[in-house]
Amino acid sequence: MSYPFETVEPKWQRYWEARRTFRTPGPGDPDFDPNKPKYYVLDMFPYPSGAGLHVGHPEGYTATDILARYKRMRGYNVLHPMGWDAFGLPAEQHALKTNTHPRITTEANIATFRRQLKALGFSYDWDREINTTDPAYYRWTQWIFLKLYERGLAYQAEVPVWWCEALGTTLANEEVIDGKSEVGGYPVERRPLRQWMLKITAYAERLLEGLDELDWPESTKEMQRNWIGRSEGADVLFDVAGFPDEQIRVFTTRPDTLFGATYLVLAPEHPLVDTITTDEHRPAVERYRRATAAKSDLERTELQKEKTGVFTGAYAINPVNGEAVPIWVADYVLASYGTGAIMAVPAHDERDYAFARAFNLPIREVVSGGDVSKEAYTGDGILINSSSEDREIPGIAERGFSINGLSVAEAKRKVIAWLEAHGRGEGKVNYKLRDWLFSRQRYWGEPFPIIYVDGQPKPLPEDVLPVTLPDLAEFKPSGTPEGPLANATDWLHTTDPETGKPARRETNTMPQWAGSCWYYLRFIDPHNDERLVDPDKERYWMPVDLYIGGAEHAVLHLLYARFWHKVLYDAGVVATPEPFTRLVHQGLILGEMEYTAYYDGDGHPVSAAFVKEGVHTETGEPVTARKVAEDEVEKRGDGFVLKSHPQVLVDARSHKMSKSRGNVVNPDEVVARYGADALRLYEMFMGPLEQVKPWSMKGVEGVSRFLNRVWRLVTDDTDGLAAAVTDAAPSKEQLRTLHQTIRKVTDDIEGLRFNTAIAAMMEFVNAAMKWEALPKAVVEPFVLLLSPFAPHLAEELWQRLGHAESLAYEPWPAVVEAYLEEEELALAVQVNGKLRATITVPADADKEAILARAKAEDNVRRFLDGKTLRREIYVPGKIVNFVVS
């Protein structure tokens, strides 16, 4: 008889729900116990897509659920909530196609997700469920925006967006593919639009420093550091020949190379371009600027192999030597980075070098050590060709200066000092991090708490929040760069609550990231309509002790959330400077392993070694891929080959799950076939939590067999217990096995090594199956160990073992060291580091006895006889090694 999950699992889900087993009292609740330690374990809440839950979701969710259940049993107050990040583009795109209100789509999707999550038996406190699209929630998102605005951290700027004339709407980056709209393939262009920006750059330094204390994956911290992109250098001011009122400010990380600057480059959007371009060059510059407008930043900088640019006809004056250098316009310089202008030092910068070569501009070596006739030299060295001490620099200094002979670091310091002394620049720290573009021309997002009175933006007072979304009859674009909210005439035109003047509402909405920036705070106090979060509750529960979610959020979500948290910290709303103490990313789950063979046009098999991107690497002919069954291939050397054509390699790998590939595993089907406990257990048994790993339905069967064995171990065919389960006293061996398991499972849960914890429980069951009697004193602790992993099965067994209450708050089994002691010890015996025998000795045997026993072993003596014994090594409890010659 096997574990009847189809009746047991719903039974316990109903039980937990009816008894509110996982309701978590907090400060202020009558049944709250402030003497218990707290543990806040958080999942990245999902976007409820129409596709329903993916097997990737329960991976992290099971891990956190195991921790939550374990910590409860260890006597912690555990906060373990779930909610919905429900604003976003897909629901709006669906609305455009079907004219269904996004709220309806969203509610239906949430209902599916909630049903699916509940069917997996997660111990969430569902009383704390939140939804970012609920006005009672986004009221506080708007409130935080007002705090940002008050603190000067929200401002408006002209920023280019993708505008599609044919669709009459702006598009998000992901809606633009190869310079065309994803929908319809219409042309798009970059067009400046007035938008809200958040000044995250003001927090760049603190966001960088804060990383050091966090228990996060080093790779994620490094990504955030790179994203912030701190660089030290200098701002340098160049005069423009013939324009005494104009100066060009450039940022450089290499002020030491200033004498090697042979031209300047302005971004095409730079405001000075119009002013300084000569009439002769104006038509070419205008043409160039129009061409640039169609390109994304990525195309301008990364994808572009050929450097492009045009000369303006104007010259700048290098402040350190008075030289006139030509000013060019080129799109490899971005208006948004630094000052939108650079000094080009082709001898010591790769991109400048490529540009100078393409346009035949001079290359002047100023740092020795490389060969600048071949390539740019970016390494350290001694400064050369860098002196103006023999002459006057008109308008700047009577005498120039020299940095010849200095190292790069010394030269940097001296140049910065000179620039500062002569008012031509200063040392500066620059960040790659840009301010956060915080508005979208969309309907399904948080409205801004902003109105325009006499054309000027004005924040609404807190007491009129939330500004709710109007109901629209249809979700068509407005036909202008404004979003669909511009169509909601009744909503759009309002009055200023302070002055009674007519006002117009902001038609932008906030981006999807907004709601997820602070949701972990709302879980602490989800129904508070006076405050975002009660300070006592916040101080008790924060920070989040463990946060598990995908690595795809390593930068944006986690950086934005940290930014808001620091702002709220400064505003006195929260008491901790960082929100997430410990962060773990679950690894991607790939589809089942697939074998793919390739065939040419004539149907002959082609070895995978000759196939790249669907094309034969030698003939250039396209090949067709065909899936082959596992029994048609075999391992040969490093790869797999077709059994029928052993010289033909096939691709053997798992692919990311995708609809188009048809390898998506639906958790509902797994639950229907094997039960929720089996799904949970399998997802944890696959391998280390953080690792990428392929799905295997056979593996699910394996863990399901294990659960069935546990079931048969404890129960009989009726609704009672197996005959072997008794009240008898356990044997020494049984206690040792149990306590070894307790120790292993406890340590492994603490270290998030769920795969090896499960292996240990499997070993326990393998041993227990052989025992004639199974004392309750042994089986009950085991059921408790299993309960965080397979809670439904464990609750059912616990009940059958005679307990009236849920095991959710039973104390976690404790290891008794005395039970772990072995009477005998197995030792490996090596001769010259090679294993020759294993011996069994009494646990209390001394070194001499052990060495004598080891030498007595036949197979050891064979290797010692006739040799000189040089050394005897004994590592207690582990190994004996005789070194002979």
Add this chain to the structure above:
RNA sequence: GGGGGGAUGGCGGAAUUGGUAGACGCAGCGGACUUAAAAUCCGCUGGUUCGCAAGAACCGUGCGGGUUCGAGUCCCGCUCUCCCCA
């Protein structure tokens, strides 16, 4: 190009500080039960060689070196691969 992972049987993986490589599971093979199948239970299962057998030897953690009594683990140099950034 830069940064960060990773590479262990047919497959997923284990080996917590340098100490018996391959735990646990899958797949495979053999057996028991069964009219039969499924389920279940028992046994074997890295490779090669020797041996009737018990057993033994050699090789083996991507490749090449090194340190050490002893290296999957530490050091140096490579190859391949995944992720992120550019």
